[in-house]
Amino acid sequence: xxxxxxxxxxxxxxxxxxxxxxxxxxxxxxxxxxxxxxxxxxxxxxxxxxxxxxxxxxxxxxxxxxxxxxxxxxxxxxxxxxxxxxxxxxxxxxxxxxxxxxxxxxxxxxxxxxxxxxxxxxxxxxxxxxxxxxxxxxxxxxxxxxxxxxxxxxxxxxxxxxxxxxxxxxxxxxxxxxxxxxxxxxxxxxxxxxxxxxxxxxxxxxxxxxxxxxxxxxxxxxxxxxxxxxxxxxxxxxxxxxxxxxxxxxxxxxxxxxxxxxxxxxxxxxxxxxxxxxxxxxxxxxxxxxxxxxxxxxxxxxxxxxxx
Amino acid sequence: xxxxxxxxxxxxxxxxxxxxxxxxxxxxxxxxxxxxxxxxxxxxxxxxxxxxxxxxxxxxxxxxxxxxxxxxxxxxxxxxxxxxxxxxxxxxxxxxxxxxxxxxxxxxxxxxxxxxxxxxxxxxxxxxxxxxxxxxxxxxxxxxxxxxxxxxxxxxxxxxxxxxxxxxxxxxxxxxxxxxxxxxxxxxxxxxxxxxxxxxxxxxxxxxxxxxxxxxxxxxxxxxxxxxxxxxxxxxxxxxxxxxxxxxxxxxxxxxxxxxxxxxxxxxxxxxxxxxxxxxxxxxxxxxxxxxxxxxxxxxxxxxxxxx
Numbered sequence: 194x195x196x197x198x199x200x201x202x203x204x205x206x207x208x209x210x211x212x213x214x215x216x217x218x219x220x221x222x223x224x225x226x227x228x229x230x231x232x233x234x235x236x237x238x239x240x241x242x243x244x245x246x247x248x249x250x251x252x253x254x255x256x257x258x259x260x261x262x263x264x265x266x267x268x269x270x271x272x273x274x275x276x277x278x279x280x281x282x283x284x285x286x287x288x289x290x291x292x293x294x295x296x297x298x299x300x301x302x303x304x305x306x307x308x309x310x311x312x313x314x315x316x317x318x319x320x321x322x323x324x325x326x327x328x329x330x331x332x333x334x335x336x337x338x339x340x341x342x343x344x345x346x347x348x349x350x351x352x353x354x355x356x357x358x359x360x361x362x363x364x365x366x367x368x369x370x371x372x373x374x375x376x377x378x379x380x381x382x383x384x385x386x387x388x389x390x391x392x393x394x395x396x397x398x399x400x401x402x403x404x405x406x407x408x409x410x411x412x413x414x415x416x417x418x419x420x421x422x423x424x425x426x427x428x429x430x431x432x433x434x435x436x437x438x439x440x441x442x443x444x445x446x447x448x449x450x451x452x453x454x455x456x457x458x459x460x461x462x463x464x465x466x467x468x469x470x471x472x473x474x475x476x477x478x479x480x481x482x483x484x485x486x487x488x489x490x491x492x493x494x495x496x497x498x499x500x501x
Numbered sequence: 502x503x504x505x506x507x508x509x510x511x512x513x514x515x516x517x518x519x520x521x522x523x524x525x526x527x528x529x530x531x532x533x534x535x536x537x538x539x540x541x542x543x544x545x546x547x548x549x550x551x552x553x554x555x556x557x558x559x560x561x562x563x564x565x566x567x568x569x570x571x572x573x574x575x576x577x578x579x580x581x582x583x584x585x586x587x588x589x590x591x592x593x594x595x596x597x598x599x600x601x602x603x604x605x606x607x608x609x610x611x612x613x614x615x616x617x618x619x620x621x622x623x624x625x626x627x628x629x630x631x632x633x634x635x636x637x638x639x640x641x642x643x644x645x646x647x648x649x650x651x652x653x654x655x656x657x658x659x660x661x662x663x664x665x666x667x668x669x670x671x672x673x674x675x676x677x678x679x680x681x682x683x684x685x686x687x688x689x690x691x692x693x694x695x696x697x698x699x700x701x702x703x704x705x706x707x708x709x710x711x712x713x714x715x716x717x718x719x720x721x722x723x724x725x726x727x728x729x730x731x732x733x734x735x736x737x738x739x740x741x742x743x744x745x746x747x748x749x750x751x752x753x754x755x756x757x758x759x760x761x762x763x764x765x766x767x768x769x770x771x772x773x774x775x776x777x778x779x780x781x782x783x784x785x786x787x788x789x790x791x792x793x794x795x796x797x798x799x800x801x802x803x804x805x806x807x808x809x
Contacts (some may be wrong), residue, residue, distance in 0.1 A: 216541060220727065221645050222711060223545035223636070224580035233524060234542050236619070237531035238587045238633055242626030269529035279546045281589070281631045312542070318550030319627040323589045325546055328531070337529050403530060488703065 200229070202287060202315050204423030205296040210309030214276050215313075216328070224311035226276055228329050229365060232241045235328040236278075237267035243288065243320035253291050255383045256322060257298030259455075263406060265306040265459040269392035270334040270404040273328025275306050278419040280313035281323040306387060329480075334396050336461070341420035343399035347477035350388050352434040353380035353409055354446060357453020374436035385457040394470055395461055402461035408452040412460055412494045413485040418493075420462075430472040446495040449466060502509035510595060510623050513604040515589065515650055518617030522584050522637070525619075526657060532619035534584055542584075543643060545575035551628035554694020561599050562629060563691045564604030565718025567580040567763075572632040574612040574765040577711040580704035583697060588621035589631040614695060642704050649709035649728035649770040655785035656777060658696050658766045660742040661717055662754060663689035686726050689742075693765040703769055704777055710769035716760040718800045721793040726801075728770075731790030740782040740784040747757035759795070784793050 217225040228234065233303045241260040261278065268275055280299065284292075289493060303310055308326060341347075359382030361367070362375050370378075387404070395402060395496045403416045409431070431450050440446045462479050467476060477487075484491040515527060519686070525533040536542065549568040551557045569586065576583055587681040588607065590769070592600075616634060626763045649655075667690030670683050672708075678686075703710060708711050709801055711724045717739070748754045770787055777783060 216641075216643065221647070222575040223543040223581065223634075225579075225643060227541045227544050227640055230538055233533050233535045234585065234635075234637065235531040235533050236544075236633075238589045238620060238622050240589045240591055240624045240629075240631070245624060245626050267530040271533070273531065279544065279633060281546045281548045281633075283548055283550055283629060312546060314546050314548045316548045316550050316553060318629060320551050321548075321626060321629050323546070323548070323622070323631040324635045325544075325587060325589075326531075327542075327544065330533075331525075332535055333798045337525065338527070359547070377508070396629060407771050427670075435719055475668050500627060 198280065200293060205253055205292050206299065206310055206313065207468050209300050210303040212276060212309045212448055215274050215309055215311050218312060220284040221314055224279070226327060231332050232329045235268060235271050235273040235330060235334065236325065236353055236354070237264060238319060238323060240323040241434045246482040249320065253331055254298035255296035257295045258272065258302045259306065259325050259383060260303035260322045261299065262306065262457065264326040265308060265323070265389065266387035266406060267406040268326055268328035269389045270336065270459060271330065272392045272396035273330045274325045275308045275389060277311035278308045279325040280310060282313065283316045283321040284317040285318065285320060295372040295380045296450060301466040306389060317319050330396065331393050335458055336392065336395060336399055336402040337401050338416050338419035340460040341416060341422050341453050341479045343422060343481045345464055345479040346475050347424055347426065347479060348392055348430065348475050349405065349458055349460050350473045351456070351458040352432045352437065353405065353458060354437050354450030354453045355434050356385065356455035358437055358440060358446065369441045370439060374439050377436040382455060385455060387457050388459045391459055391470060392422060396460045398467050399461040403461055405460050406454055409453045409460065410451050410485055410487065414492050416460060417485055422471050424485045425480060426485060426487040428488050430474065439446050449482045452461040510600060513600050514607065514621065515743065516620060517608050518611040520584060520617045520787040523617055523619050527618060529621055532587070532704045534635060539640050540637045541643065542641050543576060543579050543638060544575060545572060546631060546633040547572040547575070548629060548631040557628065561603035562606035565603045566610045566631050566692060568630045569607065569610035569616065570614065570693045570695050572634040572766065573616060574712040574714060575698065576634055576636035577695040577697045578710050578767060579636070580700045581638045582701060583616045584635045584637050585619035586616045586635065586737050587620060587633040590621065591624045591626040591629040593628060614697060615658035619690065638704065642809050644700065644703060644707055644710040646709055646711050646724050646727035649724060649730050650735045651787055651788045651789045653708050653770040653772055653787040654783050655732055655734065655787060656732050656771055657713065657740065657768050658699055658781045659764070660740045660745065661713065661764050661766060662745050662758030662761045663742050664693065664763035665757040666745050666754065667747060677749045678747060680746050683743040690763060692762060695765050699767055699778060705768040706775050707771055710754065711765055713764045713766045713768050714762055716794055717768065718795065720758050724768060724789060725727065725793055731788045732785060732793045733788060734785040734795040736791060736796050738782065738784045770785065
């Protein structure tokens with residue numbers, strides 16, 4: 194009996210990662226997770242579509258890695274510990290080379306984010322990847338977008354704008370920047386690092402959190418809306434990497450830092466007394482009111498998936 | 502400020518269903534579920550692609566209903582109690598009429614399967630629906646495909662072949678069957694009923710279970726492989742509805758019952774002493790060996806998503 198293509202696909206995705214919480218992984222009607230007593234499950238899903246979220250000829254490994262890390266970043270934003278993921282993969286054809294490279298990206302992301310692959314579905318159709326991630330947190334002890342209070346400080350991890358710059362540089366040669374800086378920025382786009390450890394550290398400390406996936410202004414607007422507060426951002430305080438500072442067009446660099454997405458840093462609010470964690474920067478304040486105030490302009494809306 | 506299309510979509514899917522386990526639903530970075538102590542989480546994901554799993558002009562309500570029920574059926578097959586679902590919806594455009602009808606299907610399925618909508622993602626691209634379902638079961642007490650033992654009886658719920666016949670009849674007028682019978686069969690395709698109550702009843706009773714989504718022979722082959730046993734099916738014992746019995750081509754009706762998918766009945770194995778639940782039929786036996794033996798032929802493989 195010849196091996197069907199579906200069996201072939203199953204083989205690529207068998208045994209990626211492991212965790213003591215996983216009782217049943219890939220292969221039955223459903224996966225089974227058992228958490229220690231007193232823990233809640235957190236779950237989020239993210240879709241990436243060919244031609245919308247990535248180019249049709251993008252590296253399969255990068256498609257897999259980025260989609261998984263983007264989903265894992267939602268767990269980071271809630272302060273959850275990663276427990277497992279499901280992969281719904283729609284493919285126009287079963288190309289072994291493409292699948293091997295994609296599986297390599299899944300494996301690398303699984304290892305980096307400690308997210309074992311516990312289930313999924315493979316279907317035929319236009320290339321689309323949907324990743325569902327599961328995490329855990331002590332009952333009642335997770336971060337939300339909704340707890341910021343007037344008087345809190347607005348903070349962000351890492352640096353902003355790198356991924357947008359990296360995406361731009363991936364689109365064509367820009368000789369006005371050193372190859373080392375270009376490689377750094379491109380890596381920030383292709384291999385994002387969700388702030389999973391920071392998210393767990395912020396549990397019980399930060400009053401609200403969100404990950405910067407749509408861009409600083411847009412995600413700040415989500416946080417402001419869910420917390421029913423206003424946010425003021427000091428543009429001069431926004432952390433910019435040395436590589437992005439070296440970019441010859443400072444206005445463009447600043448625009449990427451304010452509006453570029455895909456950095457997967459954490460934007461969070463800290464009460465006055467709380468210590469700012471390492472590698473984080475205070476960039477503004479929480480006030481009564483609404484919207485995000487920056488450079489004399491108030492931003493109210495978030496990202497619209499049908500307007501980009 | 503004009504309401505963005507994304508806000509419009511959010512509005513359609515806000516507040517569908519509710520459950521005491523859901524601490525945070527749609528709207529934050531992740532949903533949060535808390536189960537009573539001593540319970541495991543079960544999770545499964547299913548994708549339906551336009552042009553592959555449904556016609557591009559199919560009723561949006563039916564697309565939503567069937568995709569959710571197909572996913573819920575995986576919970577039924579594990580004996581899980583439904584707790585919530587996430588909906589990843591990829592749409593070429595935000596058409597309000599289409600969205601309203603789709604949301605109606607989501608709402609009806611949510612109610613029927615007691616699956617509140619707790620999260621999701623909306624993206625632009627070729628029409629694709631991925632539903633992730635979460636359920637619960639007492640720790641260590643759920644059904645799998647892997648526990649059938651030689652000497653067990655092979656049983657199935659309801660009747661088989663109805664959905665395949667219904668799909669065929671939906672494709673064009675077939676005047677050789679009464680309109681009442683046609684309506685019954687079409688309804689079995691368009692509005693499948695996952696056997697959620699039966700699945701929970703079978704916990705601790707059945708030795709193995711799977712839902713009949715790919716067709717009796719294919720799903721029996723999955724169960725045989727995961728249980729490392731052989732299965733013998735008595736074709737004369739397969740339960741056929743009165744509507745399907747009335748179909749003028751008995752060979753075709755029998756073929757639908759053996760190979761037609763989408764019935765979402767439960768196929769399960771019972772130890773010798775166990776009482777057969779209501780509305781279920783014994784259709785064969787479990788033996789040492791491998792494969793599915795029916796009508797003198799042995800079937801080894803399952804469904805191949807790239808061969809259909």
